Structure formats: structure tokens, C-alpha cells
Amino acid sequence: MYYSEFSTPLGTMYAVADSQHILGLYYQGQKYCPDMSQYQYEPEQWLLEAATRQIQRYFSEPGYEFYLPLNPNVTSFQKSVLDVLQQIPSGKTLSYQQVASKLGKPTATRAVASAIAKNPVIIVIPCHRVIGQDGSLRGFAAGLDRKQQLLDREKQGSKAVA
Structure with missing residues (x-):
């Protein structure tokens, strides 16, 4: 490797x-x-x-989409969470609860948060697009300052391409 x-x-x-x-x-x-x-x-x-x-x-480039062959070493549950994250458009967010609900496991919010925290392909698999149910920033393995900057950048970019 x-x-x-x-x-x-x-x-x-x-x-x-x-x-x-x-x-x-x-x-x-x-x-x-x-x-x-x-x-x-x-x-x-x-x-x-x-x-x-x-x-x-x-x-x-605002709105840039990645085209990389990915193969993160994760569990099947983590993979299902990461698959949901890849469906969140740039400039949009979901709550941890919404991700859990999309998995059909609405009570698995903590497990979803743990899987997101261990995302091995940061930015490309956009874990920064997941926020607290109240709209607040919650855990980001690379730091909340970076999470905020990524979200701000994407929101500005989505306005530029809209």
C-alpha cells in the first residue's frame, strides 16, 4: 500500500x-x-x-464531484452508512437521526455517529454534511472548524451553480 x-x-x-x-x-x-x-x-x-x-x-471548483475508485476497509454497517452519506448533495445536510432513518434503523443514531466518525475517506465520502438534529455542528474527526469551513464552502458553491 x-x-x-x-x-x-x-x-x-x-x-x-x-x-x-x-x-x-x-x-x-x-x-x-x-x-x-x-x-x-x-x-x-x-x-x-x-x-x-x-x-x-x-x-x-464549486460543485465538483469525485470520480475515484474507493475501497475503504469498513464493516458492513459502516459501509451502509457511508453509502447514505454519498447520496447527500453538496450544499445540503442531514442529521444523524435522518441518516439512521434512511437505513431503516431510526434508533441507531449513536451507531451511525460512530460509523461516521471513523469514515476513512474524508471529504470524498462527505461525513461533514451530517449535523445535529437541532442544526448544530457535532463531531468531526478532522475538527469542527474544518467541518464548518467545508459546509460554508459547499453552501457558497451551491449558490454559485444554482
Whole structure:
């Protein structure tokens, strides 16, 4: 497995890939970020270059959609949660309760929150689009400041393309 690091407007990110899939995208210092020393540093690996380009386009082009082959190492429940997250349009949000309801498990809010917190493909799988039922920002492994900035950026971008 390989990794690279690159700069974004919100700090340094790491991308992790095997030969066919992106396995993770993490901010430096993010909760649940793996130790990069277990991977081979290979910034020219084609998937890592693609991830870097696409993250940079996300920050420069309002409404940019990702086209990366993903294969995060998650449980089946986490995968079902991440699948719901990928359906949330840019500029929109859902509450943890709404995500649980979409899964047909309206009482599983805490389990949903735990699965979201461990999202290994931050931004591309938009866990930042999930907020508290009262509209407040709740947990984000990369920090609430980044979550707010991502949401603000997407709301501005959705107005620009509307």
C-alpha cells in the first residue's frame, strides 16, 4: 500500500491507496488517521495523483464531484452508512437521526455517529454534511472548524451553480 501527502486550504492531507483503489483520505492530526509509516511513500502512484488532483479541484471548483475508485476497509454497517452519506448533495445536510432513518434503523443514531466518525475517506465520502438534529455542528474527526469551513464552502458553491 502507498501514501502521499499534499496541501489543501484546510491543511495537509494524506491519501492512501493500493494498486486499484483509494483506501483512505485523512487530514494530518485527524482522529483515526493511521500511522503513515506503515505505507510506502509514493506520490507519483497514479491513484494518489488522481486523489490529489480531485481534492484540489474540489476546493477550486464549486460543485465538483469525485470520480475515484474507493475501497475503504469498513464493516458492513459502516459501509451502509457511508453509502447514505454519498447520496447527500453538496450544499445540503442531514442529521444523524435522518441518516439512521434512511437505513431503516431510526434508533441507531449513536451507531451511525460512530460509523461516521471513523469514515476513512474524508471529504470524498462527505461525513461533514451530517449535523445535529437541532442544526448544530457535532463531531468531526478532522475538527469542527474544518467541518464548518467545508459546509460554508459547499453552501457558497451551491449558490454559485444554482
